[in-house]
Structure formats: C-alpha cells, structure tokens
Amino acid sequence: MPKEEGSLTLQKMFIDGEWINAQSGETREIINPFNQEVIATAVEGDRNDAKKAIEAARRAFDEGSWAQTPASERGELVQKIADLIRRDQEELAKLETLDTGKTIEESRADMADIANVFQYFAGLADKDAGEVIASPILDSESRVVREPVGVCSQITPWNYPLLQAAWKIAPALATGNTIIMKPSEITPLTTVKVFELMEEAGVPKGVANLVLGAGSTVGAEMSESHLVDLVSFTGGIETGKKIMQAASGNVKKIALELGGKNPNIVFADADFETAVDQALNAVYFHAGQVCSAGSRLLVEESIHDKFVEALVERAKRIRLGNGFDDATESGPLISAEHRDKVESYIKIGQDEGATLAVGGKRPEASELKDGFFLEPTIFTGCTSDMRVVQEEVFGPVLTVETFKTADEAVQKANDTIYGLAGAVWSNDISKAEDAAAKLRMGTVWINDFHPYFAQAPWGGFKQSGFGRELGKIGFEEYTEAKHIFRNKKPAPVNWFNS
Numbered sequence: 338m339p340k341e342e343g344s345l346t347l348q349k350m351f352i353d354g355e356w357i358n359a360q361s362g363e364t365r366e367i368i369n370p371f372n373q374e375v376i377a378t379a380v381e382g383d384r385n386d387a388k389k390a391i392e393a394a395r396r397a398f399d400e401g402s403w404a405q406t407p408a409s410e411r412g413e414l415v416q417k418i419a420d421l422i423r424r425d426q427e428e429l430a431k432l433e434t435l436d437t438g439k440t441i442e443e444s445r446a447d448m449a450d451i452a453n454v455f456q457y458f459a460g461l462a463d464k465d466a467g468e469v470i471a472s473p474i475l476d477s478e479s480r481v482v483r484e485p486v487g488v489c490s491q492i493t494p495w496n497y498p499l500l501q502a503a504w505k506i507a508p509a510l511a512t513g514n515t516i517i518m519k520p521s522e523i524t525p526l527t528t529v530k531v532f533e534l535m536e537e538a539g540v541p542k543g544v545a546n547l548v549l550g551a552g553s554t555v556g557a558e559m560s561e562s563h564l565v566d567l568v569s570f571t572g573g574i575e576t577g578k579k580i581m582q583a584a585s586g587n588v589k590k591i592a593l594e595l596g597g598k599n600p601n602i603v604f605a606d607a608d609f610e611t612a613v614d615q616a617l618n619a620v621y622f623h624a625g626q627v628c629s630a631g632s633r634l635l636v637e638e639s640i641h642d643k644f645v646e647a648l649v650e651r652a653k654r655i656r657l658g659n660g661f662d663d664a665t666e667s668g669p670l671i672s673a674e675h676r677d678k679v680e681s682y683i684k685i686g687q688d689e690g691a692t693l694a695v696g697g698k699r700p701e702a703s704e705l706k707d708g709f710f711l712e713p714t715i716f717t718g719c720t721s722d723m724r725v726v727q728e729e730v731f732g733p734v735l736t737v738e739t740f741k742t743a744d745e746a747v748q749k750a751n752d753t754i755y756g757l758a759g760a761v762w763s764n765d766i767s768k769a770e771d772a773a774a775k776l777r778m779g780t781v782w783i784n785d786f787h788p789y790f791a792q793a794p795w796g797g798f799k800q801s802g803f804g805r806e807l808g809k810i811g812f813e814e815y816t817e818a819k820h821i822f823r824n825k826k827p828a829p830v831n832w833f834n835s
C-alpha cells in the first residue's frame with residue numbers, strides 16, 4: 338500500500354508452511370521507481386534457501402496427499418484463492434503500483450484478470466476425466482489419464498509481477514503439482530501477499546513455496562536441481578537460454594515465455610483514428626515494458642506521413658507521472674539500470690541513421706526528476722536490418738517502417754527472431770485474415786491490440802519461447818499424459834518356445 342497508508346513489514350519467504358528469513362540473514366531494499374524511495378525490505382534468499390524450498394515441495398509431492406486429492410477439492414481451493422484475491426484486490430493493486438510504477442488503473446485491471454485466472458483454472462480442475470482409446474487389441478481396455486508433472490519451479494519477471502505468477506500458480510495447483518515460486522527480486526510485494534492469501538485459503542504445507550532472491554542464485558538452483566520436474570520461466574531471452582542449459586541435467590520439462598519484437602501492421606484502408614489511437618496504446622502501455630508491446634509499426638506507404646504526424650502529436654501529449662495520480666497515463670521505467678538500457682537503444686537507433694521524430698530523452702518536469710522516466714519516443718525512416726528494429730528494447734520506443742504490398746508487410750513482420758504477438762489493421766477482412774494466417778506468432782490480433790484472457794492460450798513461436806500458458810493448453814502443460822492398457826484375458830504369448 339502507499340507509504341502514507343502504513344509501512345510494509347519485512348517481506349519473508351514461505352517455505353514448508355512457515356514464513357522465514359534467509360539463512361544468510363541478507364536483505365534487499367525494494368524501491369519505488371517513481372521516486373526511488375525504499376518501500377519495503379525483503380529477505381534475500383540464496384541457493385540454500387532454494388534447496389530447502391525444493392526439498393519441501395518434493396516431500397509434499399512424494400509423501401503428501403495433494404497430488405491424490407480429488408480434483409474437485411483442488412478446484413475449490415483454487416477458487417478460494419480467487420475469492421480472496423477479489424476481497425483484497427484494492428490492496429494488491431496499490432502494492433503493484435508502488436512496486437512497478439504502473440498506473441493504479443492498470444494494476445486494478447491486472448488484479449481483476451488475476452482473479453479470473455484462478456477462477457478459470459479452478460473450474461477446469463475436475464473437468465478432465467481422461468479419455469478412453471479405441472484399442473486395436475482384442476479383449477483389452479486402453480485409456481489416457483492426466484497426472485501432475487510433479488515439483489515445478491516457477492520464475493517470473495518484474496513487469497507484470499503478480500499476473501505472470503498467477504498464470505503459473507493457478508494451473509499448477511489445480512492439476513496437483515507442488516511449486517517453488519521465485520518472483521523478480523525487484524518486485525516481490527504482490528507475490529508475497531498472494532502467498533499469505535494461499536496460506537489463508539488452506540494450501541497444505543509444502544505444496545506452495547516462495548523463495549525471494551536473485552536469479553543467479555535462487556533461480557539457478559531452481560533450474561538446476563534434480564529434484565525438480567519442470568521449470569516454467571517468464572523473462573528475457575538470454576536468461577531463458579541459461580535456464581534451458583541448467584535444466585538439461587535431469588532433462589526437466591521446460592516452458593519458456595520470452596521476449597518479443599511485435600509488429601503492428603496498418604493497411605491504408607484501416608480506420609485511421611482507431612489505428613492511430615491503438616498504435617499508441619500498443620507501444621506505450623506500461624511505458625512499453627510489455628512482452629507483446631507493438632514496438633514495430635509497419636504502415637502502408639500511402640498513409641505514412643499522415644499517420645506519423647498524428648502519432649507524434651499524440652505521443653507528445655502522453656501524461657507521465659505518479660501511478661497513483663488519476664491524471665497519469667504512463668508511469669516510469671522500472672529501474673535506473675533498465676532506463677540506461679533503453680537509452681542505449683535510442684543512441685543505437687540514432688547511430689544507425691533512424692530519424693528521431695519525437696522524444697528520445699528524459700522529461701524535464703521537476704516532479705518527475707526522481708523517477709526513471711523517459712519520453713515516448715518515435716523513430717521514422719527505419720529499416721529491417723537495424724538493431725533498434727530487431728532487438729527488444731522494452732521501453733517507450735516505437736520504430737516505423739513502410740510497406741507497399743501485403744506480402745511485403747508480412748515478410749517484414751516475420752523478419753525477426755521473435756514470434757510472440759502482432760496485429761493487422763484493415764477494413765478488408767479477407768486481406769487481414771490472409772496476413773494473420775501468414776504471421777509466425779503465438780497471438781495475432783485483427784483490428785485490435787493487446788487482448789489476452791484466461792480462456793485463450795498465450796506463448797511464442799520461434800525464439801519467443803515454447804510451451805503455452807492459459808487456456809486448456811496451459812492447464813495441460815502441468816500434466817503428464819499416461820496411457821493405461823489392461824489386458825482383460827491374460828494368457829501366455831508363447832513367443833519363446835524353448
């Protein structure tokens with residue numbers, strides 16, 4: 338909650354049903370990116386704490402009753418968590434804004450989504466009765482059942498701290514797994530709070546464990562440990578590669594939700610005002626710190642000048658400020674280090690010959706001087722070979738390219754290592770559908786940008802990762818399919834006659 342409403346207590350880890358300090362006694366200060374004030378102190382776990390949590394989760398899976406608990410009961414418990422999140426949604430939203438700088442309106446929307454995610458997976462918990470197979474073998478019965486994978490490490494980023502955690506916790510618990518969750522070390526507050534709610538809901542001891550600390554220690558142990566069966570990771574591509582390597586030791590299942598460089602294709606026949614407005618929202622929502630941000634605008638050549646002019650005018654008027662202020666449309670970047678990275682891309686863009694149409698610097702307003710703000714930035718005259726066009730900047734930076742034909746738009750949109758999301762704007766539905774079919778991305782929006790919800794799967798093609806979260810597929814990711822075959826009339830086969 339905002340500082341004026343009371344100080345936060347020490348943020349602890351939750352291991353084997355107990356709230357504990359780090360074995361090392363280390364702590365870390367949690368910073369408000371709007372003003373750099375210390376908003377909380379969190380215990381800083383290390384590999385030893387991670388090991389303890391993994392062992393607890395292993396015991397709870399192997400010796401506890403969670404995996405065998407009737408699916409309907411697991412569903413009821415997950416639903417209870419959804420209800421508690423709804424009860425405390427305002428407190429959670431305030432914590433998220435305090436920790437990330439995002440506007441309170443965004444945080445409230447996140448909390449509503451998060452409760453829906455728990456509710457959705459609660460509902461799915463007892464719907465899978467398995468499948469009877471038409472066995473080709475006489476006098477036999479063949480069926481497929483779904484079982485939990487086992488012990489799951491779950492590692493999340495700072496941009497949507499609780500939302501990304503919810504996408505992992507809810508399906509894992511609904512399917513009978515045990516978990517070790519590690520939120521980003523710089524934004525742990527809402528995840529800690531939801532573990533308090535899970536304790537209140539009655540999640541059994543050892544089933545859900547929370548470890549706080551750095552990726553290079555806690556995260557590495559969670560990825561390497563041979564006691565873990567699955568790692569589900571959301572974060573950057575370079576970390577994802579490390580996790581793939583670390584997970585190989587015992588051939589864990591892995592699911593990677595990585596970055597994106599997401600094209601937003603605007604055809605000349607699109608509704609102009611809507612496409613401008615949504616292009617702005619596509620890239621600048623949450624200061625561009627969104628995996629699926631529409632940071633790469635591909636606009637049909639005939640409307641380029643008019644479109645860019647309208648975008649620049651709108652970008653100049655975006656109100657930066659304190660996420661708790663109702664007038665604020667966009668908050669700060671998450672940290673000084675991250676702003677430095679985004680600024681380095683602005684320099685790269687300039688050095689590569691792109692034209693800076695607006696922004697590119699820190700705002701001058703005195704009330705923003707302590708926050709990690711950057712002005713909404715637009716580069717025109719971009720080409721596909723530029724690094725600023727190809728690499729994920731993860732900030733308020735839009736690159737603009739042009740195209741003459743639908744084929745050229747699709748070719749350029751697909752010309753990236755990523756394949757997370759993209760959009761097509763056109764009033765010619767068959768043209769838009771044709772382009773959508775050719776885009777190599779996990780999500781394609783037609784005449785919209787950003788929608789995601791519990792019922793539809795989310796994930797990437799190419800180097801945006803693999804595995805899916807949400808939807809029925811996201812539920813199945815936390816299960817193993819087991820084929821059970823029963824011979825109803827066992828008899829010798831007499832293959833070996835001697």
Ligand SMILES: NC(=O)c1ccc[n+]([C@@H]2O[C@H](COP(=O)([O-])OP(=O)(O)OC[C@H]3O[C@@H](n4cnc5c(N)ncnc54)[C@H](O)[C@@H]3O)[C@@H](O)[C@H]2O)c1
Nearest residue numbers: 493494495520521552553556557572573576594595596628
């Ligand atoms: N595809 C998606 O759905 C999605 C959603 C949100 C964010 N993201 C991506 O996340 C990135 C931004 O988040 P970030 O900066 O927190 O990413 P990051 O990769 O730096 O960190 C993510 C998490 O991984 C941990 N980590 C770091 N090193 C590790 C290691 N060696 N082993 C195990 N864990 C380690 C961090 O502590 C953190 O908890 C962007 O690239 C964004 O696109 C993707």
Ligand SMILES: C[N+](C)(C)CC=O
Nearest residue numbers: 496497626627628629
């Ligand atoms: C997956 N999403 C869009 C909620 C957050 C990406 O950073």
